Amino acid sequence: MDREEERLLYKIAKLYYEEDYTQAEISSRLGIYRTTIGRMLKKARKEGIVKITVQSQLNEQIQLEEEISEHFDMKEVIIVPSSENGNHSGNEEVGKATTKLLNRVIRDNDTIGSAWGTTLGTTVNQLYDLNSKNVTCVPLVGGPGEMEVDFHVNAIVYKLAQAFSGESHFIDAAAVHQSKETAQEILNSNYMSKILDLWEQLSVAIVGIGTQLKSSNLIWSGFLGQKDQKELEAHQAIGDICSRFYTLGGESIASPISERTIAVKLETLQSLRYSIGIAYSKEKAKSIIGAMRGSFINTLVTDEETAFEIKRLMEKEG
Structure with a gap:
């Protein structure tokens, strides 16, 4: 030239x-x-006479999203600002981000499964302006024990279906039972057959991520006793999704507790078009990492504080 x-x-x-x-x-x-x-x-x-750069005030956030997404081979990671008051069960930005995500990815005739818990219950209450879709919503796990109605899986499924103007189904069983025989009887019952059929048709899951055992919902809601806790500790459980436990390495844990649990299997979540994990708080960082490693979720909605802790742990592990 x-x-x-x-x-x-x-x-x-x-x-x-x-x-x-x-x-x-x-x-x-x-x-x-x-x-x-x-x-x-x-x-x-x-020739380098013109150099185009893409800039945004969200540069750091987007870079962190991409870094975590690529590291764990995720479809998408969405990071929102952390709640100013430190409330880890009611971040309105998570509700807004989840609304936009669902409007993007949900299709007519999708079968959407949901779990239970405080984070999911709060998030579903914050879903606004969802596009009407011909969807079917179904619980992925039995109902909790001592828990507020808003956080019960049937309440969450009902509100989710309402938000989409879709159809909802309910489950009439606890998450964990005293014996595997009782759990098997329930799974074999007529009223569970429709739920099991819908689990086979799942295309999207929306799940919370349980933190480490000491503060697990399953413990304080009365489902797991000391013997169960010791057994899970022996298996090095780091978290749970739909009352199914897994390790930091992303391996699902098979134990006698599994045989007493009424819930979709973690392996089912691995094959879905979208398995969306909604979780935030630094205490959940390792649980989220285990879920991503196991491909139990392929999309994550979290906050900045949690994302930076995930990055710190990634760097620590090398």
Whole structure:
């Protein structure tokens, strides 16, 4: 490229990118064919005369989303600002982000499964302006024990279906039972057959992520006793989804507790078009990492505080 060509490329690029001339206006001003202007603008970028950068106030957040997403081979990671008051069960930004995500990814005739818990219950209460869809919503796990109605799986499924103007189904069973025989009787019952059929048809799951055992919902809601806790500790359980436990390495835990549990299997979540995990708080960072490693979720909605803790743990592990 000689000096005159470089000068002309610079002049055209300056008119187009800095002075907002159209290609037609540049063509008229410089006496160059409009088609040639387009080719010269491309060459200006190729030669480094024009360098385009994409910038946003969200640069750091988006970079962190991509870093976590690529590291764990996720479809998408969405990070929202942390709650100013430190409330880990009621971040309105999570509700807004989840609404936009669901409007993007939910299709007519989807079968959507949901779990239970405080985070999911709060998030579903914050879903506004969802597009009406012909969807079916179903519980992925039996109902909790001592828990507020808003956080019960049937209440969450009902509100989710209402938000979409879709159809809801309910489950009439606890999450964990005293014996595997009781759990098996329930699974074999007529009233569970419809739920099991819907689990086979799942296309999308929306799940919370249980934290480490010491503060697990399953413990304080009365489902798991000390013997169960010791057994899960022996298996190095790091978290649970739908009352199914897994390790930090992303391995699902098979134990006698599993045989007493009424819930979709974690392996089912691995094959869904979208398995959306909604979870935030630094205490859940390792539980979230285990869920991503196991591919039990392929999409994550979380907050900045949690995301930075996930990154810290990633760097610590090397």
